[in-house]
Amino acid sequence: MLDLILRNAALPDGRRGIDIGVRDGRIVAVEPTLKAEAGRSIDARGNLVTPPFVDSHFHLDATLSVGLPRRNRSGTLLEGIQLWGELKPLLTQEAIAKRALDYCDWAIGRGLLAIRSHVDICDPRLLAVDALLQVKKQVAPFIDLQLVAFPQDGVYRSPGAMELLKEALKRGVDVVGGIPHFERTMEEGRASVIALCEIAAAQGLMVDMHCDETDDPMSRHVETLAAETIRLGLQGRVAGSHLTSMHSMDNYYVSKLIPLMAEADLGVIANPFANIVLQGRHDTYPKRRGMTRVPELMAAGLTVAFGHDSVMDPWYGLGSGDMLDVAHMAVHVGQMTGLDAMASCFQAVTANAARLMQLDGYGLAPGCRADMVLLDAADPVEAIRLRAARLKVIRAGEVIAETPAPRTALTAGGSPRQLSYRKEPG
Numbered sequence: 001m002l003d004l005i006l007r008n009a010a011l012p013d014g015r016r017g018i019d020i021g022v023r024d025g026r027i028v029a030v031e032p033t034l035k036a037e038a039g040r041s042i043d044a045r046g047n048l049v050t051p052p053f054v055d056s057h058f059h060l061d062a063t064l065s066v067g068l069p070r071r072n073r074s075g076t077l078l079e080g081i082q083l084w085g086e087l088k089p090l091l092t093q094e095a096i097a098k099r100a101l102d103y104c105d106w107a108i109g110r111g112l113l114a115i116r117s118h119v120d121i122c123d124p125r126l127l128a129v130d131a132l133l134q135v136k137k138q139v140a141p142f143i144d145l146q147l148v149a150f151p152q153d154g155v156y157r158s159p160g161a162m163e164l165l166k167e168a169l170k171r172g173v174d175v176v177g178g179i180p181h182f183e184r185t186m187e188e189g190r191a192s193v194i195a196l197c198e199i200a201a202a203q204g205l206m207v208d209m210h211c212d213e214t215d216d217p218m219s220r221h222v223e224t225l226a227a228e229t230i231r232l233g234l235q236g237r238v239a240g241s242h243l244t245s246m247h248s249m250d251n252y253y254v255s256k257l258i259p260l261m262a263e264a265d266l267g268v269i270a271n272p273f274a275n276i277v278l279q280g281r282h283d284t285y286p287k288r289r290g291m292t293r294v295p296e297l298m299a300a301g302l303t304v305a306f307g308h309d310s311v312m313d314p315w316y317g318l319g320s321g322d323m324l325d326v327a328h329m330a331v332h333v334g335q336m337t338g339l340d341a342m343a344s345c346f347q348a349v350t351a352n353a354a355r356l357m358q359l360d361g362y363g364l365a366p367g368c369r370a371d372m373v374l375l376d377a378a379d380p381v382e383a384i385r386l387r388a389a390r391l392k393v394i395r396a397g398e399v400i401a402e403t404p405a406p407r408t409a410l411t412a413g414g415s416p417r418q419l420s421y422r423k424e425p426g
């Protein structure tokens with residue numbers, strides 16, 4: 001006797017007519033025509049069932065703070081950082097936790113059940129660290145929250161930041177962060193990458209740095225990050241977030257850089273919303289897009305994921321926790337409109353992001369955790385096209401959120417009918 005069977009599902013790998021059996025919070029069977037009884041049965045009606053969405057780059061301490069203490073007038077990255085600096089002294093632990101928990105509710109509704117959030121440690125009170133460690137515990141039944149110790153103002157540039165970062169790790173923050181391009185000089189940026197990777201190696205932690213988030217083609221901290229990963233034996237445990245300078249780099253240099261990154265098994269996290277609105281701001285025309293070289297990095301075998309980065313905060317006033325929105329933007333910014341390329345953008349907000357975060361038991365195979373999302377779409381490309389409704393969000397075999405399929409009642413022409421915007425097969 002099983003706890004749950006999802007019948008007649010389409011899977012992201014293209015299999016159709018699949019039944020998924022669940023017992024004790026784990027997937028125990030994935031096969032056509034599963035012969036078993038279950039306490040609850042859900043008919044997927046041929047729709048797509050995916051493992052949950054995963055956001056590998058977010059800022060939960062800043063989310064939903066838009067307008068506090070004022071709006072970002074220029075819309076630039078630097079005014080965003082300045083604005084966040086103005087807000088920091090006014091924050092309370094309760095207010096940070098409340099906004100983060102509100103966002104986590106949105107995430108659950110969107111089937112986003114794993115988030116890697118950076119947490120700013122450049123605050124002597126470490127309020128955001130304590131707030132998000134508390135939130136992590138509170139949401140653990142529903143969301144896998146991984147925290148990155150992020151020195152927003154520079155680990156060398158901001159007095160005391162290195163000690164605060166170490167203290168944040170001591171309190172339970174999971175991953176070592178950094179921001180080398182924001183240090184005062186290239187030399188200090190390079191030194192910060194080395195020092196932070198050494199901390200991670202000594203403590204057995206993962207690394208995820210905001211790295212080269214600039215249009216400067218000479219900002220090359222990603223090279224140091226890859227080289228340090230290899231030197232310290234951290235392969236597969238280090239990610240570079242943004243890497244937007246790669247958009248502007250010399251092509252010959254990149255032809256040497258990408259193989260180095262592949263040797264380091266470096267994770268790559270692009271943030272298409274942030275990149276398309278924050279990069280190229282000093283350009284007149286032509287205006288650069290700024291997103292890193294996603295198709296080329298994927299072709300070289302690197303694990304590439306997409307993050308939302310910001311939702312309604314000093315850097316970005318829009319968003320609702322929808323990783324299909326993120327994938328949709330990436331398809332356009334990266335000109336990834338080929339069929340396989342679109343499918344790989346779905347991977348970048350699901351399986352690739354899970355691999356980067358080293359999520360345990362993620363996937364749709366027997367033995368995996370029974371965390372799944374049933375979508376109002378036939379396949380990953382249709383899911384991206386429609387930003388399809390999450391009909392059912394399932395965590396450990398329990399339905400934790402439901403959204404009805406949106407349908408338009410059309411009365412034009414006198415014969416009432418329903419529109420789903422889904423193409424009939426054939």
Ligand SMILES: [Zn+2]
Nearest residue numbers: 059118210309
């Ligand atoms: Zn970020």
